[in-house]
Amino acid sequence: MSTSTLGPKSTSAAPAGKSGNGAPRRDSYEPNMVLATQTFDVVGTRPVRHDGADKVTGRALYGADLTLAGTLHGAILRSPHAHARIRSIDTSKAEQMDGVHAVVTADDLPEAEDKLVDVGEGDTRLSYVHGNVLAKGKVLYQGHAVAAVAARNQHVALEAANAIVVDYEPLPSYMTAPEAMAADAELLHSDLRMKEFGEQTDKPSNVAEHFHWTAGAVDEGFAGSDVVVERTFDTSTVHQGYIEPHNVTALWNHDGRLHIWCSTQGAFVVRDVTSKILEIPVSNIKVTPMEIGGGFGGKIPVYMEPVAALMSRKTGRPVKIVMSREDVFTGTGPTPGSHVRVKVGASADGKIQALEATLAYEAGAYPGSFVAPGGMCVFAAYDCANLSVDCYDVVVNKPSSAAYRAPGATQAAFAAEQVIDEVASKLGLDPVGFRMRNAAKEGTRRADGPKFRRIGCEQVLQAVRDHPHYSAPLTGSNRGRGVAVGFWFNVGLESSCTLNVNTDGTVHLVEGSTDIGGTRTSIAMQAAEVLGIAAEEILPEVVDTDSVGFTSVTGGSRTTFATGWAAHDAAQKIVAEMRVRAAKLWSVEVEQVEHAKGVYSSNGNSIAFRDLAAMSSKTGGPVSATATVKPRGVGGSFSANIVDVEVDPETGKVEILRFTAVQDVGKAVHPSYVEGQMQGGSVQGIGWALNEEYFMGADGTMKNSSLLDYRMPTTLDLPMIDTCIVEVANPGHPFGVRGVGEANIVPPPAAIANAIHRAVGARMQRLPMSPPAVWAEVAGS
């Protein structure tokens, strides 16, 4: 990997590109640039990841690898209908089959009193979680779990599941938000009443919630605009597409203790939600998170854990269930399809005068589509006093949607960034220059109210404008270059970390954030920085819920930010204790002991961390510290793309010729992993843009629930993705870290759409921009 560290090297947190001489210019092109503003000893370097050897040698243990003695294998019976009433379920035939040990339905779940539960990134009604785990009374989507079987092996379990007879009364189904919002649409939930402007109304509706934010004088803003563009956009349901299917093994022991092994982004969420569903105390449940083969938000919800647990309780044996790919597509939460209207007005001098958007997202079977974050992000990159945003969270007969990398923001950016581009074009302005003229900055008020603290929107746009890609010649017919910018948040939530100092000078780090993107290492590096030792001398481990303090999900781009902060704080406690130990050694006051870069000194004495650690037994015993955090200084991230495409007008196929991802990351703790996040988000964005979609038949069933027909990009469909890390330190974090995992998926579909428009003149208002769709648009224009 080739990397150049550019920009001023100082420990001050000056924003990049504000150094007077503009952004760095270079003669030779670097595919992976880091525009660093602060340097440290460990943070910002690229050590080998701690779990690397296990991963590349295949020794890392995933849920499917785990088989306990006496394990029974489970299978889930899923609804073939998109919407139907369950008249009856007859399990008698399945129960009598040889090798079948248990059959469960919703009737086996405890009747829980409905209440709000924290499901990882917010609250939802327990009845919704309940209803999604095993359908009661109605099935709300094809793939909805109806019953489950535990049997001698998977073949018997599948056969028995298919022997369960369910009598369905099919009901009309609704696949999109506009369909479900129609006045004559049947209600998916008879007890659902619309929440509007934060108030519970008594209106029965498929709209679970309507948000509305407005500021300034929107109508006057449009009236005072020289150019106004308004368009409507639709996007299809897409899946996160993690390669490892969901899996669980549950053992309900005879002492009442339940042990769950699974692939999850949040072991404590699994523990807490399972506790609520099964009505047993959290202290009776231990969750061991196995290695996770991708999540992207989709491995936050709980699906099979309570079901496997119930069957283990019935049989007294461990029960293991592993989803098939079809189960994953039809039975787990994708990201919502959307229907978005955006209107932008600007004056001839290039100043945006008014912004207006209406977003309706498909929540799927149960409320909670992340439409509100979509509304918060839709205009987040722009500083405009007159704006109005309406958001509708709409239930439809598709799987209950789940988080997917910057949930809600990509759909919004696909709409907004195309309209912004069109306005710039109509004003005859450079698309990046227009965005810079209107860029959000510290103090800009977002649509939903909060004012931004220090952000890197302008710096990211400046890095785009100054990037060699942006000014590189692009010749040839049917080729075009597009840009787009996007925003996503960073959450704090809660994290715990324990450090145990070994007498050989290494430190075991115990944490509870399941590692999806190399976070063991990025967390360990922050402890190493404080302790003044090498990253390799920290030995991080992700442990079960009995062995570490509460830790929220790996989600919201929070893990390096927050669990890293806990590691930072625990390391500071270790430093404090080591100073006490050194003081004891030299018979001085602790205040007389200084620490710098892993060396403790006082009055001419000095001792290295390693040597002091070796003496811990003589200086007071083991050295250990735990820190917990609930940080508030979160720092959102802006991300932008430059993309070159070539369109084959005869087939509609779009080839990505060149792709550059630019992102403000605050401080890249491990630049390689940050680049990996930027490239990964770009790849998912490209897939979402070009081919991925839930292709639904007229009967509301998914027709392409396989990796063959749900076309995620392969390596052959992608260019090398160049990265440019921009560092505008987050003042809220000890090392200036911002959440970096998500913002990178926000701009790609919009940037590609803008590139297609420049290439062939077609304005793509629907995702995916698949070959038939692009061809139809080109042929029609």
Next chain:
Amino acid sequence: MHWIDYYRPRTLEACLEAFAEHGASARALAGGTDLLVQMRAGRLANNVVVDVKAVPELNEIRYEPGVGLTLGAAVPCYRIYGDPTVRREYPALIDSVSMIGGTQIQGRASVGGNLCNASPSADAVPPLIALGATCRVASVAGEREIPVEDFCTAPGTNALGEREVLVSLNLPAPSPGSGACYLRFIPRNEMDIAVAGAGVSVRLANGCFDSGRVALAAVAATPLLVPEAGAALSGQPVGSAAIAAAAAAAKAAARPISDMRGTAEYRSNLCEVLTRRALERAVERAGGTLG
């Protein structure tokens, strides 16, 4: 549980006897890249699998100059594109066998299996039709020969009787001045199913098309030979006018459906585009120029 009996005959005679005995409940296993997937999905009710990979006649590649190529039905793709003679003589066949699946699939999947699976989108079939290949079919009762274009009868069904086996494919030796090509369209660049495909062959003489054959994939219930497209070429000067007429004939003959892989209108358009592009490439391979 559903149990499967497995046979692995080592002679053609034993293979034919296995099918004579088990008939409709037996399925031939060559590469298994379709069969095993369909069995796992519960789409087949067979309870006998006859592994044909040890039967010599189904596993040979033999080229005789002036006669042609005998391609055993179970020969996997990698052996075909690894054979220098086949590469030289049948580039259109190489086009298809090197685009089916990925490297691992090509190590297993056979052209015979691709044909027997009778998918309308099978990539190996249009070039076989364009090249005028025939099927050697055998049973304990005897043998018969079927032109490839008559082999598939509907999606997933073929002309084989319950007791019959596809032994090999016979491709005539390419005549001087001939060239062929297979092109398909997929949304991705690999690991995908044809939205449409066009296999073509031409024979050039004295600056004219002497003859031509065009076959299409994924635009009808079976792979489709388009005689009108061939007729549009015959006797015409080699050039874009004749090619455009053949491409238009291909488009007119297509009877596509709309599904998750594309709309009918889009597929018809692809037939024209792919036929034109494939013919241009075939002319080039035949040593002709488009002028």
